[in-house]
Amino acid sequence: xxxxxxxxxxxxxxxxxxxxxxxxxxxxxxxxxxxxxxxxxxxxxxxxxxxxxxxxxxxxxxxxxxxxxxxxxxxxxxxxxxxxxxxxxxxxxxxxxxxxxxxxxxxxxxxxxxxxxxxxxxxxxxxxxxxxxxxxxxxxxxxxxxxxxxxxxxxxxxxxxxxxxxxxxxxxxxxxxxxxxxxxxxxxxxxxxxxxxxxxxxxxxxxxxxxxxxxxxxxxxxxxxxxxxxxxxxxxxxxxxxxxxxxxxxxxxxxxxxxxxxxxxxxxxxxxxxxxxxxxxxxxxxxxxxxxxxxxxxxxxxxxxxxxxxxxxxxxxxxxxxxxxxxxxxxxxxxxxxxxxxxxxxxxxxxxxxxxxxxxxxxxxxxxxxxxxxxxxxxxxx
Ligand SMILES: CC(C)(COP(=O)(O)OP(=O)(O)OC[C@H]1O[C@@H](n2cnc3c(N)ncnc32)[C@H](O)[C@@H]1OP(=O)(O)O)[C@@H](O)C(=O)NCCC(=O)NCCS
Numbered sequence: 046x047x048x049x050x051x052x053x054x055x056x057x058x059x060x061x062x063x064x065x066x067x068x069x070x071x072x073x074x075x076x077x078x079x080x081x082x083x084x085x086x087x088x089x090x091x092x093x094x095x096x097x098x099x100x101x102x103x104x105x106x107x108x109x110x111x112x113x114x115x116x117x118x119x120x121x122x123x124x125x126x127x128x129x130x131x132x133x134x135x136x137x138x139x140x141x142x143x144x145x146x147x148x149x150x151x152x153x154x155x156x157x158x159x160x161x162x163x164x165x166x167x168x169x170x171x172x173x174x175x176x177x178x179x180x181x182x183x184x185x186x187x188x189x190x191x192x193x194x195x196x197x198x199x200x201x202x203x204x205x206x207x208x209x210x211x212x213x214x215x216x217x218x219x220x221x222x223x224x225x226x227x228x229x230x231x232x233x234x235x236x237x238x239x240x241x242x243x244x245x246x247x248x249x250x251x252x253x254x255x256x257x258x259x260x261x262x263x264x265x266x267x268x269x270x271x272x273x274x275x276x277x278x279x280x281x282x283x284x285x286x287x288x289x290x291x292x293x294x295x296x297x298x299x300x301x302x303x304x305x306x307x308x309x310x311x312x313x314x315x316x317x318x319x320x321x322x323x324x325x326x327x328x329x330x331x332x333x334x335x336x337x338x339x340x341x342x343x344x345x346x347x348x349x350x351x352x353x354x355x356x357x358x359x360x361x362x363x364x365x366x367x368x369x370x371x372x373x374x375x376x377x378x379x380x381x382x383x384x385x386x387x388x389x390x391x392x393x394x395x396x397x398x399x400x401x402x403x404x405x406x407x408x409x410x411x412x413x414x415x416x417x418x419x420x421x422x423x424x425x426x427x
Pocket of ligand 1: 078150179
């Protein structure tokens with residue numbers, strides 16, 4: 046993985062970086078404060094790259110202007126400070142010629158964003174050995190708060206113990222620190238991805254926009270994933286807004302989140318799954334009886350129809366009382382106009398129909414319409 050900030054690129058270390066690494070890591074002013082011996086040769090640096098620096102969530106800090114590495118930053122898991130799966134320790138160092146330009150704070154902010162938003166960690170620790178005023182200052186600037194002092198902290202690589210100060214940043218404080226109190230959670234449809242959330246970033250000022258990268262694809266399992274995600278966000282933000290596409294909207298309405306959501310924006314939502322499955326049975330020249338008997342029917346239009354799914358849908362009619370905006374394409378081939386109208390009236394949602402629009406909003410014209418729709422309905426007070 047690679048990250049880009051204003052002045053920097055954070056990318057995995059490579060063996061060809063040995064010479065540049067040695068240039069900075071031989072200086073004892075870095076290693077001593079960071080808790081490792083100064084490098085003794087390019088070969089020694091190469092060895093450190095292979096054995097220490099190449100690993101998950103470990104990055105070379107590369108200056109955009111030169112393309113060369115000047116320092117290192119990492120998230121460490123399961124060590125002396127970070128004990129559980131949802132915690133990490135942030136560690137860093139920088140070549141002496143670059144000190145004092147805010148480079149480590151810039152790199153850290155991006156890695157912390159990644160840790161909280163992408164890896165969904167709950168807490169990040171950052172520590173320094175007593176007397177390391179520079180690192181203390183960086184941690185203050187990043188918003189870390191004092192947690193505890195450890196008198197005999199093991200400095201494994203130097204075979205000694207030191208007095209260490211441990212700071213912590215819980216997820217909630219991170220978003221507070223960034224001054225963001227509201228979040229939009231984007232739930233993609235079939236074949237979509239969490240990265241589509243990026244489209245909505247310019248449309249919601251003062252909101253954090255996150256996409257849910259869900260791993261399952263049934264209303265009961267995905268519903269649970271959505272519930273967990275919303276519960277997590279509720280501990281960090283004042284309000285959670287949902288944007289959901291197609292079946293993502295259906296999963297959302299099956300999650301146990303109705304009373305936790307401020308507002309929802311549904312694009313081509315699947316609102317009557319029973320009807321849709323029955324239609325698909327017709328398209329597949331099959332019947333409910335056959336589905337019941339076989340359990341699963343594979344279709345040549347790529348959908349597997351399941352009796353368990355149909356039964357679940359029937360047993361759990363949708364209950365959704367979130368203020369909701371719906372965008373529907375006139376030529377939606379999954380949901381009829383009558384179905385969407387009836388549903389919108391039932392849940393008291395505001396329905397917008399794009400003339401000539403399709404189920405999948407994807408053309409330039411459709412995306413422009415979607416953008417304008419979000420801008421317009423956002424202003425309408427529910
Ligand atoms: C700690 C370290 C990573 C800071 O990185 P950085 O990008 O220079 O951070 P900043 O630019 O925000 O500077 C932080 C503080 O260092 C001090 N500082 C800056 N330049 C300095 C210099 N040339 N000499 C001494 N101190 C300096 C200042 O107090 C500054 O705080 P300020 O911005 O309020 O003035 C870097 O000094 C370093 O690599 N130190 C050795 C390794 C280390 O300590 N790693 C952390 C282990 S916990």
